[in-house]
Amino acid sequence: MLPDKPENVKCPACGKRQKRTGMVSGNSVGARHYTDGKVIAPMLPEIPRFVKCPKCGVFYKIDELVTRGWARKSAPEVAFLSAGECAEAIDDGLYNAEKHGSKEWREDIILLRLEMWRAFNDRIRDGYEPHGDEMRSDMPCSGVERALYESNCRKLISLLEEHDGVHACLIRAELFRNLGQFDDSARELKKIRMYSEHEEYENCIAVMGNACDEGYTLTVQL
Numbered sequence: 261m262l263p264d265k266p267e268n269v270k271c272p273a274c275g276k277r278q279k280r281t282g283m284v285s286g287n288s289v290g291a292r293h294y295t296d297g298k299v300i301a302p303m304l305p306e307i308p309r310f311v312k313c314p315k316c317g318v319f320y321k322i323d324e325l326v327t328r329g330w331a332r333k334s335a336p337e338v339a340f341l342s343a344g345e346c347a348e349a350i351d352d353g354l355y356n357a358e359k360h361g362s363k364e365w366r367e368d369i370i371l372l373r374l375e376m377w378r379a380f381n382d383r384i385r386d387g388y389e390p391h392g393d394e395m396r397s398d399m400p401c402s403g404v405e406r407a408l409y410e411s412n413c414r415k416l417i418s419l420l421e422e423h424d425g426v427h428a429c430l431i432r433a434e435l436f437r438n439l440g441q442f443d444d445s446a447r448e449l450k451k452i453r454m455y456s457e458h459e460e461y462e463n464c465i466a467v468m469g470n471a472c473d474e475g476y477t478l479t480v481q482l
């Protein structure tokens with residue numbers, strides 16, 4: 261794993277500078293894959309795409325207009341948004357985003373909703389081992405957070421309704437399972453077999469199918 265020179269990230273609203281450090285090279289050794297599509301690769305870490313300015317508080321998308329030149333090493337590293345911050349970013353809008361209703365805006369909303377979903381699921385990725393009745397229970401979160409999690413899952417399903425392909429089916433299947441709608445999840449898993457590349461996903465389909473049969477709603481490591 262070889263870190264790149266840190267990129268300069270400049271808030272488009274107030275000019276506050278942060279840095280984002282990517283990788284020149286990395287690999288997938290030790291990568292963990294999950295049913296919600298998240299991959300945690302220690303030798304190739306993800307880098308944030310949406311951030312909150314620590315000075316003025318606006319949410320913005322990191323694109324070529326905010327990353328000009330190399331950053332000072334002493335600048336603070338950009339952080340991933342928490343689930344709650346993703347919700348705020350959706351409500352407040354991104355400072356440098358396209359207009360409400362444009363194609364790019366719709367894509368950003370889908371990406372922010374996927375990030376929120378996976379940020380909630382992060383709570384069960386490390387060290388959470390449900391047992392007994394807990395097998396059917398939810399991730400550790402408050403009632404308000406649970407309502408946000410569920411409404412986000414439903415909104416994502418409807419936003420992805422029009423999308424075709426294996427990945428859209430897999431994500432819808434996982435979202436339905438997370439909501440406890442096991443028949444709808446199984447229906448999406450069946451649809452994947454219409455696509456020629458389904459063989460690459462047989463392991464994932466089997467794991468998700470078994471989880472549905474057992475009435476298990478949480479994200480599973482593959």
Ligand SMILES: [Zn+2]
Binds near residue numbers: 316
């Ligand atoms: Zn700012």
